[in-house]
Amino acid sequence: MALSEFDLIRRYFTSFQQGPAVVTGIGDDCAELALSPGHTLFTSIDTMVEGVHFPKNPDVNGLGWRVLAAAVSDLGACGAKPLGFCLALTLPEADERWLSDFAEGLAEASQHFSIPLVGGDTTRGPLCLSVQVFGEAPAGKALLRSGAKVGDDLWVTGTLGDARAALDVLEKKNPAGSERHFLQQYYRAEPPLSFAVGLQGVASSAIDLSDGLAADLGHILQASKVGAELDLESLPLSDALMSSYSAEQAQYYALTGGDDYQLCFSASVEQRELISDLARTEKLRCTRVGTITGSGELAVKRGSIDVDLNAYKNKGYQHFS
């Protein structure tokens, strides 16, 4: 294993596409990025650890995609347009097959989300991947968690719970049918970035669904000092999820499962048509799932019946509890 740190970077990570914002890319002490005039920088870091965020024997190509998709999802949650990302790659050894598969999946995601790799760090150690993303939005136009107003609609994009269902089949040798669908959703998450940019000035608050709807929505409620009423029956579920689990189990996964990397946002009732038009343009499923209330709490219903929240809420993934 004579692959040096610099050979490794040159061989696997310098052929990535570059972008218009990149003044100086990989190869100096820092990457240099130019923002558009009147825009502010949005940035977020996301770490994935073997055995915690992905299985010991993952689909390595899928992992390359997923680690970037999870990080750009935070840009989407702010309505920020991607500019570039850095990768901190900690590896037990420079396994060339692993690196080639990983770099391929990462490059596909980099192209798909129009976000160039601009720098990073490679170190030896237990497998651990950190991705820092950079994006921009016009100053004052970003989607924050704190703007939800009583009476606003509550929306989610895509379908929920599929990534949670993937955890049930992640180690399976020959997944079939629905199982393949779940794994596809898990490894190839597609946060709706350009839809999110379109929500600037439309949504009143937004968050990405990484820890599960109940937990992530909780952050909006806390930051906006409001409550919400959510109808379990309205949660958008995939055919695969509905055919593989009982209705209650599927709803439970949709409410508490992490890693969907879809968007949850609030918007005033007046914006319904505009949001539906935007979703149609982006070929995106977008579903009203509830209402912002003044209660300060999350109330969950199944149709008109109250559901015991203790069985559902705060089930989002928590790293240290």
Add this chain to the structure above:
Amino acid sequence: MALSEFDLIRRYFTSFQQGPAVVTGIGDDCAELALSPGHTLFTSIDTMVEGVHFPKNPDVNGLGWRVLAAAVSDLGACGAKPLGFCLALTLPEADERWLSDFAEGLAEASQHFSIPLVGGDTTRGPLCLSVQVFGEAPAGKALLRSGAKVGDDLWVTGTLGDARAALDVLEKKNPAGSERHFLQQYYRAEPPLSFAVGLQGVASSAIDLSDGLAADLGHILQASKVGAELDLESLPLSDALMSSYSAEQAQYYALTGGDDYQLCFSASVEQRELISDLARTEKLRCTRVGTITGSGELAVKRGSIDVDLNAYKNKGYQHFS
């Protein structure tokens, strides 16, 4: 250990000072930073892994300082002014004593380098720390590796080799005298940031000394397509290093030892007085150690005698060879 991920962040990482560039700090999906008009963004990520970049039982307070110092050093190498940083913290468990010591050292460095903590990620897993720093410089004024010209002086700041000497005493129970000095240099590195900003328009190229002078200077030579002649006798050594090692060993450590986080830069002969004045103002030692040549290679001399480069060059730390 009932400390949740959000409790952990709230308890240890939200009382950090904030800075003028921070529009939205910790607590949303992204941090939001405003750049000064006409400036570009500089960013770099640095990872430290237990057992690779620091010992199994480190000075945890020192580790908090060091992980940030190492990362801001890359901003200095570009002459960029700090704006903010993100921390990705992967921990086996939420040990409150560890977290409190670590956060304290990190906060001290954050204040010392005027760089606020603006975001991060905390995950469970093998101890691994990634710091991503953000800075700004006027567009086109940054110090890159590629500008060194034949005939330029070659300079380094501070003294070299002390951090390498620290590796010899890192596990020692009761360090004394020089050993304490080495450990201080190792854990409390002080990259000369404001001096580096002053080099904008003065230095022709720059790099920070993280992998050792021979290896890091090699990057300048490669990027600038030049060579250099370096005099071992001129390398700035601390009294502690000179009193603890033979002259040859001390020079070897200064030439090849990593983790000094000092600056190596080139500048035309006309800039000598300006550089000396700037160093005096910053109370910084700044030493001419050689000359940029057209040879395309690094030649090392001891006074007027050629030194066999194979014994010295490319000894910088390499993660995968």
